Amino acid sequence: MMNTRTAVALAILAALTTLTPSIAQENADSGSAARVLDEKIEWHIPDPENHRPRELERLEKAKTEQDKTTETYITRVLARVDQIRRETQLRLSLEEAIFRALETNYAIQIASYNPAVETTRVVEAEAAFDAVFFTSITNNHIDRTSASQLTSTSLELFNSSYGIRKQTATGMSLRASYQLNRTKTALSFQQLNPEYTSNLALEMRQPMLRGAGIDYNRAFINVAKNDHRIQDHTFRRQIRDTIRSVEELYWRLAQARRDVLITARLLADFEALYEYLVARQEFDITPVQIAATKADLEQSRAEFVIKKATVFDAEDRLIAAMNSDDIDLADDTEIIPTDLPRLNPLTLDRLGEVNSAIDNRTEIKEQQLRLQNASISVGRAKSDELPKLDVTFRTTIDGLSGTADRSFDELSRNKFHEYFVGVEFEVPIGNRAPKSAHYRARLQHDQAVAALQKAIEDVILDASIAVRRIETTYDALGPSYESANSREREVQSIVARAERKDLNTLNSELGARRGLANARRNMLSAMVEYNVAIIDLQRAKGTLLQHHNINIPKP
Numbered sequence: 001m002m003n004t005r006t007a008v009a010l011a012i013l014a015a016l017t018t019l020t021p022s023i024a025q026e027n028a029d030s031g032s033a034a035r036v037l038d039e040k041i042e043w044h045i046p047d048p049e050n051h052r053p054r055e056l057e058r059l060e061k062a063k064t065e066q067d068k069t070t071e072t073y074i075t076r077v078l079a080r081v082d083q084i085r086r087e088t089q090l091r092l093s094l095e096e097a098i099f100r101a102l103e104t105n106y107a108i109q110i111a112s113y114n115p116a117v118e119t120t121r122v123v124e125a126e127a128a129f130d131a132v133f134f135t136s137i138t139n140n141h142i143d144r145t146s147a148s149q150l151t152s153t154s155l156e157l158f159n160s161s162y163g164i165r166k167q168t169a170t171g172m173s174l175r176a177s178y179q180l181n182r183t184k185t186a187l188s189f190q191q192l193n194p195e196y197t198s199n200l201a202l203e204m205r206q207p208m209l210r211g212a213g214i215d216y217n218r219a220f221i222n223v224a225k226n227d228h229r230i231q232d233h234t235f236r237r238q239i240r241d242t243i244r245s246v247e248e249l250y251w252r253l254a255q256a257r258r259d260v261l262i263t264a265r266l267l268a269d270f271e272a273l274y275e276y277l278v279a280r281q282e283f284d285i286t287p288v289q290i291a292a293t294k295a296d297l298e299q300s301r302a303e304f305v306i307k308k309a310t311v312f313d314a315e316d317r318l319i320a321a322m323n324s325d326d327i328d329l330a331d332d333t334e335i336i337p338t339d340l341p342r343l344n345p346l347t348l349d350r351l352g353e354v355n356s357a358i359d360n361r362t363e364i365k366e367q368q369l370r371l372q373n374a375s376i377s378v379g380r381a382k383s384d385e386l387p388k389l390d391v392t393f394r395t396t397i398d399g400l401s402g403t404a405d406r407s408f409d410e411l412s413r414n415k416f417h418e419y420f421v422g423v424e425f426e427v428p429i430g431n432r433a434p435k436s437a438h439y440r441a442r443l444q445h446d447q448a449v450a451a452l453q454k455a456i457e458d459v460i461l462d463a464s465i466a467v468r469r470i471e472t473t474y475d476a477l478g479p480s481y482e483s484a485n486s487r488e489r490e491v492q493s494i495v496a497r498a499e500r501k502d503l504n505t506l507n508s509e510l511g512a513r514r515g516l517a518n519a520r521r522n523m524l525s526a527m528v529e530y531n532v533a534i535i536d537l538q539r540a541k542g543t544l545l546q547h548h549n550i551n552i553p554k555p
Contacts, residue, residue, distance in 0.1 A: 047257055156182075162178050180198050192400075342530075356541045367448070391424075469533040
């Protein structure tokens with residue numbers, strides 16, 4: 001069964017066939033039909049720059065045939081269209097506009113730093129498990145009075161220690177240190193003076209409850225990695241949004257430029273009518289009728305000024321979105337879009353488009369990672385709520401002698417050992433702070449769950465609206481095109497009447513020309529909105545980068 005979009009496409013081609021019978025043989029070839037369709041659309045709503053060569057030929061022909069009416073009309077249209085021309089012209093395709101934006105857009109450049117910044121945070125979190133070398137050297141000289149011969153009045157203490165400590169993923173802290181102490185005293189009973197002591201200590205400290213486990217101790221690393229992934233998705237989303245913005249601005253510029261030509265044509269028709277009425281004011285046209293026509297003419301002139309400013313605004317917005325090195329907002333550059341909005345129908349499956357959006361939208365992936373971070377925080381807070389129970393084991397090898405070398409030699413003989421085993425237990429009375437932190441973490445986790453659900457619902461809504469918008473805008477293409485053709489036939493019929501026209505006929509002609517201009521604007525708007533709807537669907541599905549064959553390597 002034929003779907004609505006296919007029927008609309010055939011309706012457009014059928015409308016063309018009624019105007020151009022030779023197209024009937026070309027409809028078998030879809031490529032030829034598409035080319036003819038583009039040509040007819042370009043005839044209705046051409047770009048001013050593409051329109052210029054054809055109008056210059058008509059102008060030369062009118063001058064040769066001394067057709068003053070046509071010559072004046074074309075001259076006025078070209079003069080107004082020339083008001084949007086600039087000293088430098090740049091013909092720009094949509095693909096080139098997107099490429100320029102990818103290269104130099106400031107928003108993309110800013111977002112591109114965030115994944116690298118988060119990479120440093122990952123390294124910073126992993127560095128918590130790096131081994132640390134430490135050393136400490138002190139020298140303490142004591143000179144004091146003493147009331148006992150067993151207490152020295154002069155004492156010099158030199159202490160030095162060197163070692164390495166490391167934290168493991170289970171929470172265990174390892175420490176290996178070597179200490180060399182020198183004691184020199186004035187005490188006469190001291191057998192070794194100075195006295196050198198050496199000891200090698202190996203210590204392990206393992207949490208059994210609070211702070212124990214790989215999940216707890218690697219929590220900051222996992223969070224940092226998730227934050228890096230979030231920023232990577234955010235970077236891709238920025239690229240997606242920028243491409244979507246550039247493409248819409250491109251089509252809006254194409255629309256604004258064509259609208260200027262439509263308005264210039266209508267204004268030239270107004271001026272011709274007004275001059276015709278002024279020439280007949282001494283016969284059958286009253287001052288009131290001339291004044292009314294003059295008011296409409298001035299209103300059309302004001303409308304043209306607005307349309308012209310819209311073109312300049314659209315150019316500046318597109319230039320600002322691309323941020324190209326060779327195009328500056330201060331430059332006098334005219335951007336001429338070379339692409340025509342696409343008109344081919346799309347085969348859409350609403351459920352499939354929604355599923356694609358759920359699978360590809362970065363907003364959902366970002367929220368899933370935030371939910372993972374919230375789960376990690378809950379686990380860490382739950383561990384912090386437990387009592388502290390740490391077990392410590394330390395063994396020490398000692399050496400003693402009158403010199404530092406011999407003291408180390410004694411240590412290396414492994415004769416004197418010390419062993420230490422300790423258990424440390426601690427629990428805050430009431431334990432209110434950890435319990436409150438745990439409760440807060442659970443609330444934030446539930447909040448993240450709700451945020452994920454909302455993100456999914458928003459994506460489903462976004463995709464559904466985008467599908468419906470494509471269907472609606474495409475369905476409007478056929479009627480808008482047929483309306484423009486009908487309005488054109490209406491104008492031709494009125495113009496073909498008697499040469500000496502009464503006021504009612506002139507007003508009918510003016511109204512018909514205004515209706516034709518509005519029909520062409522509506523057709524132009526329908527085409528642009530259809531193309532914007534296409535990119536909105538790709539954005540809603542999260543596949544806009546694939547749509548433009550843009551590949552960003554995964555980190």
